[in-house]
Amino acid sequence: MGTHVIKMPDIGEGIAQVELVEWFVKVGDTVTEDQVVADVMTDKATVEIPSPVTGKVLALGGQPGEVMAVGSELIRIEVEGAGNYQEGAGKPAAATPPAVAAAPKASVPEAQPQPAVVSTPAAAPSGNAQRSPTIVPREANERPLASPAVRKRALDAGIELRYVHGSGPAGRILHEDLDAFLVQPSTSSASGPGGYARRDDSEQVPVIGLRRKIAQRMQDAKRRVAHFSYVEEIDVTALEELRVHLNKKHGDSRGKLTLLPFLVRAMVIAAREFPQINATYDDEAQLITRHGAVHVGIATQGDNGLMVPVLRHAEAGSLWSNASEIARVANAARNNKASREELSGSTITLTSLGALGGIVSTPVVNTPEVAIVGVNRIVERPMVVNGQIVVRKMMNLSSSFDHRVVDGMDAALFIQAIRGLLEQPASLFVE
Structure with missing residues (x-):
């Protein structure tokens, strides 16, 4: 040997x-x-x-x-x-x-x-061990081996993976192990504290891998960038009517449209008037680069953390082609399949939590970019229109800028330009 x-x-x-x-x-x-x-x-x-x-x-x-x-x-x-x-x-x-x-x-x-x-390291359950639904004791800070799909399924089912026996290589938890755990007698649920039981346990989670990189990048961005945020409300009633109409007419043949490709289109048009927004800043070289191409970073939350895949040349894409590419790169990032090129080179970022978007947020600029546009959720609110109280669909844009490069007035005018385009959606298609 x-x-x-x-x-x-x-x-x-x-x-x-x-x-x-x-x-x-x-x-x-x-x-x-x-x-x-x-x-x-x-x-x-x-x-x-x-x-x-x-x-x-x-x-x-x-x-x-x-x-x-x-x-x-x-x-x-x-x-x-x-x-x-x-x-x-x-x-x-x-x-x-x-x-x-x-x-x-x-x-x-x-x-x-x-x-x-x-x-x-200490011995873990053998990968050759027979699968068993018996609860496996692990230390509170031990992170069992499992794929992102298994982790998401466990999270959705309310299962703590440290109690699940892993029958895969090196004790990796498989979908079959979750199946076995789910069919256990109800005594398995008693392993954790009840809803009103006193708890004195704690868990320490090492900040490593992608989580560490995200922490370092966010800390660096907040330390180096002179952040300021600007919030504006937008009446998206007409835009939503157009989106629903286009999906009903072309959804089966061209694919369904979300709000994002309309926002991307508005950002592309507004950037023509405000090129200082679609820019990157090399603070060491003291050099601002204004980009003709609009490469939009799409902030995407995956099982392993936040990633920003890139919609390249958004200025050259239609609503449907941009929508398709947004979905493709976002899914690639969530599934850890995105290439290096798909995860770099953005010139401005768009971040949205969809229905969880809240009322206002303060997104962090994705350096070396100088602007990030944040989308909050759409809500129906009573509004005064032409002296009448009517129900309208309203949405806030919460955006942040690098004040070293972008003046407050330019940031406000940029967002106001986006607002005007979205409130009059026909203007998105008038050259």
Whole structure:
């Protein structure tokens, strides 16, 4: 028997270190060739690391959340034959880093380096264990392995995954495990505190992976950008009538329209008059770039956190083509299938929580952009129109700007231009 060492691969683009996000194996597990053993995160994407060999895991080179240098030891595997590592030699012989997955999972900013250590985590339920509906005790801060789809299903069903037995590789929780858990006797529900029971438990959640990158990016944006917000209400009664009419007439053949493609169209037209809004600011070089192309970032909430896929060249798209592309890139981001190109290069961002949009929000500018347009929910309210009280559909736009680049008057006029276009929706199509 020999030892094969997998080093942290060089993912390219001059990256010197990556963050270890998640292990899919543990010490003692048997891995097969091409089996994914870990997820790691660069400054731009999350990638999967497969094993180039079949064998037994001897040691793991770090804990989730650690930042490891490219070329450092990631995992040590016992293999048939000589392997690529000789004890006492100090380094693997002709070690070849494994190929990484072609498609990244999510766009991320740069991480800060931390020391890497070789560690042996505590044993987890074996991937070869027989599936059982019995509640599995885990530590409160232990994050079981599960896919985003399984996590969402568990959340919707009110299931705490730490109580579910995982029968997949390395104890990963599968849909079948949720099925088994759901058919347990009602005593399983008694494992958690009742609605009026006193609780003294707490849970610590490590801020790692995409969650850490989001935190770093938001902190950096608030620290560097001179934020100010501007809120305006819009009467979208006529716009909603047009949208419903177009969906009834063309929905089956062209697809259903949401409010977003109309907002994108209004932003494109307003940006022609206010090019300083559709811009990016390099504060180190002290350089503002005003963009002719309107690449709209679509703030998208996924199971792993907030991502901003990009609708490119919105100025050249129709309502339906933009609607289709918004849906495509948003779904790709939610399913961790978006490419690096689809997650970078936006010039202005649109953020909406739909029916949960609230009355007012204060969105954070997506640097290096200088503006973000926030959509609040539509509500019916009594309004005075031509001296009469009538019911209208009203919606607020809550938008934020970088005051270092955008003056308050220009921001107000930009939003007022969008308001005028949406309240008179025919003007969206008049060139």
